[in-house]
Amino acid sequence: MGEEVRVTASHNPNTVNDDEKLEFDIYPLNCYYFGSKDPIPFKDPTLSHRLLSYAARGMRTCVQAVLLVELFKHPHLLLLQVRNSIYSLPGGRLRPGESDTDGLKRKLARKLSVEEDGDGLEWEVGECLGMWWRPDFETLLYPFLPPNVKQPKECTKVFLVKLPASRKFIVPKNMRLLAVPLCQVHENHKTYGQIISGVPQLLSKFSFNMIES
Amino acid sequence: MGEEVRVTASHNPNTVNDDEKLEFDIYPLNCYYFGSKDPIPFKDPTLSHRLLSYAARGMRTCVQAVLLVELFKHPHLLLLQVRNSIYSLPGGRLRPGESDTDGLKRKLARKLSVEEDGDGLEWEVGECLGMWWRPDFETLLYPFLPPNVKQPKECTKVFLVKLPASRKFIVPKNMRLLAVPLCQVHENHKTYGQIISGVPQLLSKFSFNMIES
Numbered sequence: 186m187g188e189e190v191r192v193t194a195s196h197n198p199n200t201v202n203d204d205e206k207l208e209f210d211i212y213p214l215n216c217y218y219f220g221s222k223d224p225i226p227f228k229d230p231t232l233s234h235r236l237l238s239y240a241a242r243g244m245r246t247c248v249q250a251v252l253l254v255e256l257f258k259h260p261h262l263l264l265l266q267v268r269n270s271i272y273s274l275p276g277g278r279l280r281p282g283e284s285d286t287d288g289l290k291r292k293l294a295r296k297l298s299v300e301e302d303g304d305g306l307e308w309e310v311g312e313c314l315g316m317w318w319r320p321d322f323e324t325l326l327y328p329f330l331p332p333n334v335k336q337p338k339e340c341t342k343v344f345l346v347k348l349p350a351s352r353k354f355i356v357p358k359n360m361r362l363l364a365v366p367l368c369q370v371h372e373n374h375k376t377y378g379q380i381i382s383g384v385p386q387l388l389s390k391f392s393f394n395m396i397e398s
Numbered sequence: 399m400g401e402e403v404r405v406t407a408s409h410n411p412n413t414v415n416d417d418e419k420l421e422f423d424i425y426p427l428n429c430y431y432f433g434s435k436d437p438i439p440f441k442d443p444t445l446s447h448r449l450l451s452y453a454a455r456g457m458r459t460c461v462q463a464v465l466l467v468e469l470f471k472h473p474h475l476l477l478l479q480v481r482n483s484i485y486s487l488p489g490g491r492l493r494p495g496e497s498d499t500d501g502l503k504r505k506l507a508r509k510l511s512v513e514e515d516g517d518g519l520e521w522e523v524g525e526c527l528g529m530w531w532r533p534d535f536e537t538l539l540y541p542f543l544p545p546n547v548k549q550p551k552e553c554t555k556v557f558l559v560k561l562p563a564s565r566k567f568i569v570p571k572n573m574r575l576l577a578v579p580l581c582q583v584h585e586n587h588k589t590y591g592q593i594i595s596g597v598p599q600l601l602s603k604f605s606f607n608m609i610e611s
Contacts, residue, residue, distance in 0.1 A: 207526065259545040313420065315602040328602035329580050332472040342603075367542050386596050389528040389541035390555075 206312070208392045209347055214254045214261065214364050216351050222299065224359035227267050235322050235338065242281070245339040248289040249276030250346040251314060251384055254364055255395045261364035262384060264377075265296065265356070272363075272377050274343065274384075286310045289344055297362070299355040306352055311345040314387040317380055326379045341380060343387065350396070419525075422560055423607045427467045427474065427577050429564050435512065437572035440480050448535055448551065455494070458552040461502040462489030463559040464527060464597055467577055468608045474577035475597060477590075478509065478569070485576075485590050487556065487597075499523045502557055510575070512568040519565055524558040527600040530593055539592045554593060556600065563609070 228234075238245060251274060252263040264272045275296050279288040293308045294300070317326040319339035330337060356362045370377050371385040441447075451458060464487060465476040477485045488509050492501040506521045507513070530539040532552035543550060569575045583590050584598040 257545060260542070313603045315599060317602065327581070328584065328599040329473070331581050332470060332579070366545070368540070368544050371541065383599050386528060386541040386599055389530065390526045 207390055208394060210350075210394045210396050211253045211255045211260055212348060212350050212396050214256045217254065217348075218351075218353045219362060220299070220353060220355045221358050222355050223357065225295065225357045227359060232322060239322070239338055244337060246279045247276060247339070247341040248279060248285050248292065249274035249341060249343050249380065250289055250293055250308070250310070251343060251388065252346050252348055253388075253393070254348065255393075256364055256366070258395060260367050260388075260393050260395075262367060262370060262381070263354075264363050264365050264370075264381065266361040266363050267359065272365075272381060274381060285313070285342055285344070289346070293346070296360070297354050297356060299353065306349070309347045309349070311347055314343045314345055315383070316343070317341045328383075343380065343384070345388075420603055421605045421607060423563075423609050424466045424468045424473055425561060425563050425609050427469045430467065430561075431564075431566045432575060433512070433566060433568045434571050435568045436570065438508065438570045440572060445535060452535070452551055457550060459492045460489060460552070460554040461492060461498050461505065462487035462554060462556050462593065463502055463506055463521070463523075464556060464601065465559050465561055466601075466606070467561065468606075469577055469579070471608060473580050473601075473606050473608075475580060475583060475594070476567075477576050477578050477583075477594065479574040479576050480572065485578075485594055487594060498526070498555055498557065502559070506559070509573070510567050510569060512566065519562070522560045522562070524560055527556045527558055528596070529556070530554045541596075556593065556597070558601075 235245070253260050254263065255261070263275065265275055266272055275293055276289055277292040277295070279285070283291075289310050290308050298306075315328060317328055317340070318330050318334070318337045319326050320331050320334040320337050322338055326339075326341070354362055365377075367385045367388070370381050372382055374382045376382075448458070466473050467476065468474070476488065478488055479485055488506055489502055490505040490508070492498070496504075502523050503521050511519075528541060530541055530553070531543050531547070531550045532539050533544050533547040533550050535551055539552075539554070567575055578590075580598045580601070583594050585595055587595045589595075
């Protein structure tokens with residue numbers, strides 16, 4: 186009773202391209218080099234900070250990256266940890282007029298590359314996996330714009346960023362970069378928050394080719 | 399302080415096609431006609447049923463459809479309700495060797511069209527939004543294959559099915575077709591189960607054009 190556990194390609198010719206994109210390679214953690222650099226200011230958007238920021242600049246739009254590595258034959262998500270208890274996907278706030286892709290590349294360079302302006306190796310920003318809205322300053326995040334909310338205060342878009350077979354991650358000293366198994370973050374709102382704990386579901390349509398090192 | 403609440407297109411030319419697909423039309427509930435037909439057997443896969451079925455046929459692969467309509471300017475998900483308390487996305491189990499798309503079209507015709515072999519109006523099966531695995535007979539569903547699980551017992555794939563501007567839904571008399579707001583199903587595991595309650599997150603990357611009737 187063998188069974189096929191891979192995503193099988195659909196037979197509909199119209200969706201061949203989609204199906205091809207549903208499979209991608211992930212590489213072992215030990216393919217990557219991890220180093221550190223000087224600390225960068227950590228902005229924890231507290232309520233008062235968010236109120237002031239909205240008054241000055243309007244809705245906050247953030248972009249975040251899902252970066253995966255293989256460890257113990259299971260996909261692991263790369264998370265930044267600050268002050269021992271705050272976990273986030275690498276990313277940050279867009280500048281006015283900046284595209285999602287440009288903003289995410291800039292933020293990834295700032296938080297994960299040796300030089301702010303990148304180290305020559307581009308980040309491959311892929312498809313948007315999901316979006317989260319904050320309808321008001323103190324409310325939870327929602328994966329849709331709730332009815333009757335005309336002026337949401339925050340929008341966070343999560344993108345898949347495919348890693349090459351090797352690269353350097355240079356992380357500010359006030360942050361730690363962790364590889365956390367998908368099975369640990371799944372529905373673990375309490376520790377990781379809504380966005381991270383929902384990532385396994387957003388990735389569920391993909392089949393991962395775990396490449397041997 | 400007006401703000402842009404739509405998904406803005408990325409400026410990366412490589413992803414233009416992806417971005418175009420992130421927007422689609424949904425039509426008001428009153429664009430559709432709802433009728434009924436003779437009951438069809440309802441298979442509630444109990445534990446003993448699942449054990450016998452696995453012994454005979456191996457892993458159960460199911461396909462389900464996300465169908466959306468507009469009501470009160472908010473997207474609503476079409477759900478089948480059986481026995482007042484069981485909710486499911488329209489769909490069902492694949493036959494051996496059947497493709498996801500063919501199987502889902504067959505199941506949609508059986509549960510939502512006037513004739514088992516369809517009514518001439520094809521169902522537009524779109525992209526796979528997510529997948530859920532049942533590692534063992536009694537376990538929860540997971541949006542990934544947990545480490546060390548070699549023989550999962552069940553796999554359910556959820557597809558986006560875009561509705562045309564009008565069509566007939568003819569539902570077996572032992573089932574009810576309901577339009578439930580996304581904001582009601584979101585994270586409501588207890589009432590709707592894991593798959594349905596996660597649908598709003600899987601849809602979060604899309605922007606809906608709500609067409610006026």
